Amino acid sequence: MAERKNTDFDRPGGYAMPKGATQVHRQAAKAMIDADVRLYGDSVEVHQPRQIKNPAPKYQAVDPDTRVYVGDCRDVLPNLPDKGKVDLIFADPPFNWDVPYDQWHDGMPRAEYERFTFDWLDACIDALSPRGSLWVNIPDDTAAEAVLHLKRRGVTMINWCIWHFRFGQHRDSSFILSKSHVLYFVKDPDNRIWNSNEILEPSDRAAIYADPRTMAKETNKGLRVPMDVWYGQYWGRIQGNNKERRHGHHNQIPEVYLERIIRACSNEGDLVLDPFLGSGTTCTVARAIGRRSIGVEYSPVNAESAWDRVINVGMVRMDAALGRSSAIVQPRRGKREKGGTLFLAAASSGEE
Numbered sequence: 001m002a003e004r005k006n007t008d009f010d011r012p013g014g015y016a017m018p019k020g021a022t023q024v025h026r027q028a029a030k031a032m033i034d035a036d037v038r039l040y041g042d043s044v045e046v047h048q049p050r051q052i053k054n055p056a057p058k059y060q061a062v063d064p065d066t067r068v069y070v071g072d073c074r075d076v077l078p079n080l081p082d083k084g085k086v087d088l089i090f091a092d093p094p095f096n097w098d099v100p101y102d103q104w105h106d107g108m109p110r111a112e113y114e115r116f117t118f119d120w121l122d123a124c125i126d127a128l129s130p131r132g133s134l135w136v137n138i139p140d141d142t143a144a145e146a147v148l149h150l151k152r153r154g155v156t157m158i159n160w161c162i163w164h165f166r167f168g169q170h171r172d173s174s175f176i177l178s179k180s181h182v183l184y185f186v187k188d189p190d191n192r193i194w195n196s197n198e199i200l201e202p203s204d205r206a207a208i209y210a211d212p213r214t215m216a217k218e219t220n221k222g223l224r225v226p227m228d229v230w231y232g233q234y235w236g237r238i239q240g241n242n243k244e245r246r247h248g249h250h251n252q253i254p255e256v257y258l259e260r261i262i263r264a265c266s267n268e269g270d271l272v273l274d275p276f277l278g279s280g281t282t283c284t285v286a287r288a289i290g291r292r293s294i295g296v297e298y299s300p301v302n303a304e305s306a307w308d309r310v311i312n313v314g315m316v317r318m319d320a321a322l323g324r325s326s327a328i329v330q331p332r333r334g335k336r337e338k339g340g341t342l343f344l345a346a347a348s349s350g351e352e
């Protein structure tokens, strides 16, 4: 008897939502503004930003305009002359994991930490231009609260990505931590800066299966927008003797991660902002690829080191991951296509 396809379970599109994920998020964004969502951090008083008239950057350069401010981002952002004009924000906050940052105390009571998170998220939303996007790098224990807060503020989720890294700290009491959440929200899903062509990579159809259908496409033959789980060579945590490493900094993000976001969500000359600058990754990459940028950093020592990186070191892995396949199996025998650089082959060089 011929096999009957089970259309209840094997829906065309598999895990794709029939209406489209963005459509569903868009509807949720409207509904959530009126929802009575309460979170633990709501029990703590909202931070009242200090009034700073014409805040002065501690460091500044031109072509493209690059500025670093020293202070608490909850105070700096509301006073910026660029408020409401920022095209892209990338935020990688302290996780409240007792990291010995130079100045910032990374061990608040939980409710205070949630309030802190909501306050800087609010400052970021207010700083964004109408077409702007907000990206947040956040761990398991705060991702849910951050998403709920952003949703109740009425901004729309476009993607909930995962940054997957290897070499997490060993433990045997539970699975080893190997990811961070990368949230992508916008003010207006119908009118946002999005350059998919800037970040394409070879599809698995091209890189593994040499499927002729992908090469027969009118445009972008064999290419696709990357998936929402990010990994591969140069995508690992920056530590040890990695050539990107800036000593004295914690949780440095790889350049390829920022390059993907900045190329996808801003154009040359646009304004990019990082409220937790750390070692300066965001401004370094933004400046290298022609974006204006603002960094805010609480510690004067970190800010000085970040500025040294932005101006004197610069980006060291420009385009290193662009256009590389993220396939995790070797090409099928006899189907190795020319031009598709496989992550697997490259990964044998040892640098994650």
Ligand SMILES: C[S@@+](CC[C@H](N)C(=O)[O-])C[C@H]1O[C@@H](n2cnc3c(N)ncnc32)[C@H](O)[C@@H]1O
Pocket: 071, 072, 073, 074, 092, 093, 094, 095, 101, 102, 103, 104, 249, 250, 251, 252, 253, 254, 275, 276, 277, 278, 279, 280, 281, 282, 296, 297, 298, 299, 302
């Ligand atoms: C996780 S690190 C950022 C790392 C950065 N993404 C990188 O690639 O180097 C967080 C940074 O935020 C700074 N910071 C903490 N609280 C802050 C605040 N309220 N305002 C501004 N900076 C803050 C810390 O000093 C630290 O350098």
